[in-house]
Amino acid sequence: AQSVSQHNHHVILSEAASLELGCNYSYGGTVNLFWYVQYPGQHLQLLLKYFSGDPLVKGIKGFEAEFIKSKFSFNLRKPSVQWSDTAEYFCAVNAPSQGAQKLVFGQGTRLTINP
Amino acid sequence: DAGITQSPRHKVTETGTPVTLRCHQTENHRYMYWYRQDPGHGLRLIHYSYGVKDTDKGEVSDGYSVSRSKTEDFLLTLESATSSQTSVYFCAITQGTKMNPMNTEAFFGQGTRLTVV
Numbered sequence: 164a165q166s167v168s169q170h171n172h173h174v175i176l177s178e179a180a181s182l183e184l185g186c187n188y189s190y191g192g193t194v195n196l197f198w199y200v201q202y203p204g205q206h207l208q209l210l211l212k213y214f215s216g217d218p219l220v221k222g223i224k225g226f227e228a229e230f231i232k233s234k235f236s237f238n239l240r241k242p243s244v245q246w247s248d249t250a251e252y253f254c255a256v257n258a259p260s261q262g263a264q265k266l267v268f269g270q271g272t273r274l275t276i277n278p
Numbered sequence: 279d280a281g282i283t284q285s286p287r288h289k290v291t292e293t294g295t296p297v298t299l300r301c302h303q304t305e306n307h308r309y310m311y312w313y314r315q316d317p318g319h320g321l322r323l324i325h326y327s328y329g330v331k332d333t334d335k336g337e338v339s340d341g342y343s344v345s346r347s348k349t350e351d352f353l354l355t356l357e358s359a360t361s362s363q364t365s366v367y368f369c370a371i372t373q374g375t376k377m378n379p380m381n382t383e384a385f386f387g388q389g390t391r392l393t394v395v
Binding site: 167169172197199205206207208209212253255265266267268269270271 | 311318320321323337368372384386387
């Protein structure tokens, strides 16, 4: 079955540390890729997205992600995290060949930043 | 923020009772979705709609039904609520195109926390 996997369920870092959250998917063909963030008590908000073109995508708040097609991966990175980055992060994939209307989410990674 | 309103925001209901959650959008977006969010599972698609009266099932549709009689409203109904349906429910919308409806950003509502006792 097609799926989206986020390897880390809970990541704890100190401020100014570098961050990388993994995301792998199992769909072949063209994919649209997203990272969403959910701050405590709030709804999901888009961090960044990849549809085509440059595989290194820059998003809001200093986040970036790299699409590596050969590895079916779309890892999220930030060089220096802040306390305000504490949130849950979701990778999501849309594979038009599998059902154009469906956005499939990973299990989420809870990120805790210690001041 | 996109104009998406979910109601109610919180609800406690008894097992076996029917429950309807409402999602209302003011963006005139074509596609609407209902997800449930549970710890360890991320968000899972329940049902989605690609137009008025056009709906389809997602991966966890058992026990749920939906209706969309107007572009702006997408209703999710639990015909007979069970404890396993205790969850946070999110509505989402996208504009997209018919060929690639997800080729755009999905906007989410604030969520409805449903507890079935």
